[in-house]
Amino acid sequence: MRFPTGNSLRTWLWLLVVLALGGLFYWGMQRNPKELPSVLAKERRPAPDFTLPVLPPYQKEWRETFKLSDHLGEKPIVLNFWASWCYPACYEEAPVLEATWRRYKDRVLFVGINTQDKEGDALRFIEQFGLTFPQVFDPRGRVGVDYGMYGVPETFVIDREGRVVVRHAGAIDQTTLEQYLKEVLP
Numbered sequence: 001m002r003f004p005t006g007n008s009l010r011t012w013l014w015l016l017v018v019l020a021l022g023g024l025f026y027w028g029m030q031r032n033p034k035e036l037p038s039v040l041a042k043e044r045r046p047a048p049d050f051t052l053p054v055l056p057p058y059q060k061e062w063r064e065t066f067k068l069s070d071h072l073g074e075k076p077i078v079l080n081f082w083a084s085w086c087y088p089a090c091y092e093e094a095p096v097l098e099a100t101w102r103r104y105k106d107r108v109l110f111v112g113i114n115t116q117d118k119e120g121d122a123l124r125f126i127e128q129f130g131l132t133f134p135q136v137f138d139p140r141g142r143v144g145v146d147y148g149m150y151g152v153p154e155t156f157v158i159d160r161e162g163r164v165v166v167r168h169a170g171a172i173d174q175t176t177l178e179q180y181l182k183e184v185l186p
Helices: 006-030 056-062 089-104 119-129 142-146 174-184
Strands: 051-053 065-067 077-082 109-115 135-138 154-158 164-169
Touching: 051 135, 056 119, 077 089, 077 174, 089 109, 089 119, 089 174, 109 119, 109 142, 119 135, 135 142, 154 174, 164 174
Parallel strands: 077 109, 109 135
Antiparallel strands: 051 065, 077 154, 154 164
């Protein structure tokens, strides 16, 4: 048996690397992002604090910046990461979030985190869906990294003690969101 040498060996090595990467890519694409673990939620870790600018339509009521730690302990918080380019999932869940916010706003704080987007596009999205819960702007997506976000949309539920108790990847529906709220409401 003769072993490959020189250029032949390099060709075989490249072929093996390409096959390995292709297999890894295929395996990753088969995984359901809803099943990807969240250490924050699994271990009920404290919600990472952040300070972000509030988008203009909400500044009168919520000031120019929103600091999460200023609101922890008051009531449960629903953080929803979204972007205007996230179609169709963000478009499907926006009316659900707004309706649920209107129903629970005296008992739960909803905060939208527009991430990796352009402010003008975000403002058009907000207007299109008539979103009334506060929206903050994170154009570089840094807060999403702190939360271990895999992509948009993702929703995190924080209990009164400031611990992340739920991570939901993908568009959230009314029934699921209300189940999560039952976990954190008295």
